[in-house]
Amino acid sequence: MKIIKKNNLIQILFIIICFIFVSININAMVIDSFDTHQVISLSSPGTQSSSVTSTSGDILGNERDMTVQLISGAGVTVEADLGGFSVLDQSQNASSTASTTLTWDGIDNSPSLNPTGLGGIDITEGNNNNGVSLTVLFDDLPATIDISIYTDASNWSKYTINLPGGIYTTPQTYTALFSNFIIQSGSGADFSNVGAIEVFINGTTFGGTDMRFDNFVTLVPEPSSFLLLTIAISLSAIYVRRKK
Structure with a gap:
C-alpha cells in the first residue's frame, strides 16, 4: 500500500516537472x-x-x-x-x-x-x-x-x-x-x-x-508562479483524496 502511494506522489511530481520544462522550452x-x-x-x-x-x-x-x-x-x-x-x-x-x-x-x-x-x-x-x-x-x-x-x-x-x-x-x-x-x-x-x-x-x-x-x-509568456502553484495544489488534492 505504501508503495502505491509513493508511486502516486512520484507521478504527481513528474507531471509538475514536465509542465515546467514544456513551458520554459517554448522558444521565441x-x-x-x-x-x-x-x-x-x-x-x-x-x-x-x-x-x-x-x-x-x-x-x-x-x-x-x-x-x-x-x-x-x-x-x-x-x-x-x-x-x-x-x-x-x-x-x-x-x-x-x-x-x-x-x-x-x-x-x-x-x-x-x-x-x-x-x-x-x-x-x-x-x-x-x-x-x-x-x-x-x-x-x-x-x-x-x-x-x-x-x-x-x-x-x-x-x-x-x-x-x-x-x-x-x-x-x-x-x-x-x-x-x-x-x-x-x-x-x-x-x-x-x-x-x-x-x-x-x-x-x-x-x-x-x-x-x-x-x-x-x-x-513568450513565462509560466506564472500562481499558475504553477494552482497546478501543484490541485494535484496534491488529488493525491490526498486517493490516500483517503
Missing part, C-alpha cells in the same frame, strides 16, 4: 538577431537603402531591408553585426539627426514595403506568443521606435516605444504586447496572419543620438 520566434552584416553610412543629408538575405534563421522571411535618412548634420552610420557582434548600431555625428527604417517583408530585394510579402506568418505560433520584444543595449538621448505589423495594406497596427535616454551599461528590454498595438487601418493586424513587419528608429528629436539594439523577437 526570431524576427532579427542582427547576425547578418549590413551597413549604410551617409556624410551629407540624403537617403540610402540596401537589402541583405540570410537563410540561417536569423532574419524573419530571410531578408532585411534597411533605409537610412540623414536629415541634418555631418553624418550617420547604421550597421548590423557591428564588429562581429550581433547588434544593430545607429551612430549619429554630433548635432546630426537621422532615422532608420527596417523592413521584414520576404525576399524581394527592394526597400519598398510589400505588406503581404511574408505570406501570412503566424507570429503568435498558435497563441504561444503574446507580443514582441526589443533589447536596447545603449541609448544616450531620448528617441522613439515605431513597430508596425501588417496583415495587408488595408489592415495594420502600430506600437511606439519611447526611449528615455541614459541607457549606458544596463541593457533594457522593451516589450510590445499584441493587445497594446494601436489599429492604424482597417481592423488592424491579425498577428496570426502577418505579411510584413517594419521598425522605424527615430533619432530626430536630439542631434547626435546614438543607439544600439539586440534581439528583436516574439514574446
